[in-house]
Amino acid sequence: VHEEDNLWEKMRAVLPSPVFYLIEQIGSYGDRECVRVYLVGGLVRDLLLGIPNVDLDVVVEGDGLSFARVLAETFRAKISLHEKFSTATLYLPDGLKVDVATARTEYYEFPAALPVVETGSLKQDLYRRDFTINAMAVGLNQDTRGHLVDFFCGKSDLEQGIIKVLYNLSFVEDPTRIMRGIRFVHRYGFRMEPETKKFALQALEQGLMEKVSFSRLKEEFMLILHEENFALILENLKEMGLWERIFPEWTISEEVIKLLKEIPPTWSWVKEYLAPLDLNLVILLVLCHHCSEMQIRTLNEKFSWSKLYRSALEKISWNKERIFQELATNSLSPSGVFSLIGDLPAEAIVYLILVSDCRQRKVIRNYLEAKKNLFMHISGEDLKCLGVKPGPRMKQLLDRVRKERLDGNLISRADEMTYVKALIQRERGD
Ligand code: CTP
Structure with a gap:
């Protein structure tokens, strides 16, 4: 290990101090319990990029479950065990979360299935992961403290901005990694290595994504909505032909992509009038732009959204034609706009603004301005x-x-x- 590959001081500098302290403690307990302990995954990747990340993923060479129990007792953490996968999650009283796994070799009984787990070494554990940039580890025991473990040139790919799978069947075994890969591409401004892209397209063509359970697809999809560059990610996945395969109700047209890209700039002025807002709901309203009432009902059922989401999606779908017609009439007073949209959730109003032409937009903006300055004396x-x-x-x-x-x-x-x-x-x- 070269001196430059010792990340301990970098960890001290980049991570919030309670996280760094916790990591230090986990290492000491590794020595005490005579197991090799490593930090892996996203935190190591982000650490090398100088980005703080507080999602602790720990891999243990040895009995990960017993080690997790010791940590839980020491830190008075709640523990949730997933014995089938030899993993455990610790929830600490201060809100931090630690995933502890036994270094493992996994194999998949059939494509898109959940993995069957056997215990193995750190190298095997890292090899079964999604991309080289996510397959690095940092030693936590006293003798290897801060040492970067990088079997698959993850650091070099990170420096070059490359998303690359570790083995040809990566997407066959877990097709949701295609969505993850594109998410990382746009989060960090990276590119997908050509062969990796080829594997992704092949897996899509083979219809493997359709085999993934809806709950996993939904989970991955929601992670995309939380990304700053959600519009680029959704567009990129559209180019790869993903959406019609998994959510056929959505027609992600050029118009929808344009609207998605307009969300952030619109958001920045609109939040002055309509805070607090749920950005996810605005994105969903835009994605449902071309949906019929029937399709909205189907989507509501499939996704089992919250009541707020359901009602916003339904209200917009039922009323948008009428609202637009009325907004287009010249003589609408602020109170007229209030009657028309006053009862809609704020996110639905943002959607209407996005879809409006200049004139309609001005009418809504005037209304919002009047409403903002309005102070009711009586209550x-x-x-x-x-x-x-x-x-x-x-x-x-x-x-x-x-x-x-x-x-x-x-x-x-x-x-x-x-x-x-x-x-x-x-x-x-x-
Ligand atoms: N992982 C994987 N295949 C997946 C999901 C996860 O190989 N389908 C591995 C990766 O090594 C990843 C780690 O598990 O780094 C932790 O997963 P997760 O916490 O979901 O992802 P992060 O990489 O931390 O990504 P994010 O920053 O979006 O949380």
């Missing part, structure tokens, strides 16, 4: 004093006041009170 408390019980009717009354305020017809608290009292009286038939 539910005032209505309670006037004998209105909390519930839908109270909301209706407040909305009526809000609309008049938006259009500038009421100015002061006294104006609002007079108006709402008149409404209540009229409804009571006085």
Whole structure:
């Protein structure tokens, strides 16, 4: 091991101190328990890139499960054991998470199946991984502390920006690695090594992705949405013909790609008016741009989204034509826009902005501006004093006041009170 390949000081500098301290402790316990212990995977990759990562993946040459139990006791961590895979996850009281695995050789009984696990050495464990850049380890025992273990030229690929599989059947055994690979390409601005790309396309052509369970596909898909360059990743996977294979309900047209790319710049001004927002939901609304109501229902069922997601997707799908027609009419006041979109989730409004033409966009923006500057003087408390019980009717009354305020017809608290009292009286038939 060359001096430059000792990463200990780099770890101290890059990692948050509780993480570094924990790693140091894990190494000491490795010595005490007489097992070889290594840090592997994404953390090592990111460390070499100088990026802090707090996802601890530890590989043990020896009995990983017993070692995990010792660590759990020492750190008072909750432990969840996956005995079939000889792995365990520790959840520490301060929120840190450590995955502990027994160095293993895996084989797959048939393509896209879950692996069958046997114990083996670190080198074999690293070899079964997805890409060279993810197949490096750092020693944690006293005698190898900080030493980079790099059997497959991961460091050099990292320096050259190359995503490369370790063996030809990597995507056959785990086709979701295709999505992972493209995710890394755009996260780090890397490129996929030509042969690796060829293997990926072959696996897709062989229909292997369709064999993966929906829950794993969903998991990988959600990870893409969390990436800064989600639009480029989705576009790249479209070029590879992935989406029609796994989510045929989505038509990812050129228009959809353009809309996806417009999300970040739109996001940056819109969040001033509509925070807090769930970016994932905005992306999903855009992906469903061409979907019929029927397709939305199918997707909702397949993905079993939360109630918020379902309702946003359905509301937009049912109402968007009508909303666009009305937004296109010239005479829409801010209160008119409020009636049209006031009840939609903020993410659906962002979607409407993205899809709007200049004029419609201006109408929505004016409405958002008016709404932002609007300070209602009266509240539910005032209505309670006037004998209105909390519930839908109270909301209706407040909305009526809000609309008049938006259009500038009421100015002061006294104006609002007079108006709402008149409404209540009229409804009571006085
Ligand atoms: N891994 C793999 N094949 C997969 C998933 C994971 O070989 N399909 C290996 C890789 O070595 C990876 C490690 O398991 O580095 C940990 O996986 P995970 O935490 O999912 O990925 P990271 O590489 O840490 O990626 P990210 O930064 O997106 O969390």
